[in-house]
Amino acid sequence: xxxxxxxxxxxxxxxxxxxxxxxxxxxxxxxxxxxxxxxxxxxxxxxxxxxxxxxxxxxxxxxxxxxxxxxxxxxxxxxxxxxxxxxxxxxxxxxxxxxxxxxxxxxxxxxxxxxxxxxxxxxxxxxxxxxxxxxxxxxxxxxxxxxxxxx
Numbered sequence: 001x002x003x004x005x006x007x008x009x010x011x012x013x014x015x016x017x018x019x020x021x022x023x024x025x026x027x028x029x030x031x032x033x034x035x036x037x038x039x040x041x042x043x044x045x046x047x048x049x050x051x052x053x054x055x056x057x058x059x060x061x062x063x064x065x066x067x068x069x070x071x072x073x074x075x076x077x078x079x080x081x082x083x084x085x086x087x088x089x090x091x092x093x094x095x096x097x098x099x100x101x102x103x104x105x106x107x108x109x110x111x112x113x114x115x116x117x118x119x120x121x122x123x124x125x126x127x128x129x130x131x132x133x134x135x136x137x138x139x140x141x142x143x144x145x146x147x148x149x150x151x
Contacts, residue, residue: 058104
């Protein structure tokens with residue numbers, strides 16, 4: 001896949017929408033392209049998250065261990081999914097185990113790459129802060145809508 005294709009894919013991801021072509025080019029050029037064969041783990045729940053991944057093609061199954069220790073599939077994601085985006089900002093553990101259910105191509109985005117983006121384009125920090133604020137507001141609204149279930 002060409003660099004231009006990666007830039008177009010990144011532009012469709014909510015975290016990166018609204019960024020300039022130069023900003024997206026920096027991310028795409030600095031990303032590591034990886035092939036994940038069917039049946040291989042991309043990462044395991046609870047492991048340190050040092051990077052985020054964008055699914056370029058194929059499908060990734062995201063599962064978690066339930067209270068009894070059984071693996072439960074939460075969802076299957078495909079092209080354009082951004083996995084572990086908080087790893088771009090801070091040290092976190094993986095929330096899911098990610099397994100390729102079909103051969104996949106992914107872009108690995110590292111924290112140093114993301115920090116370089118913010119250093120070279122300080123306006124990016126404002127875009128990211130707005131996205132985080134919007135995500136927290138949406139999460140709070142969902143929690144408030146479910147509050148009646150706990151009273």
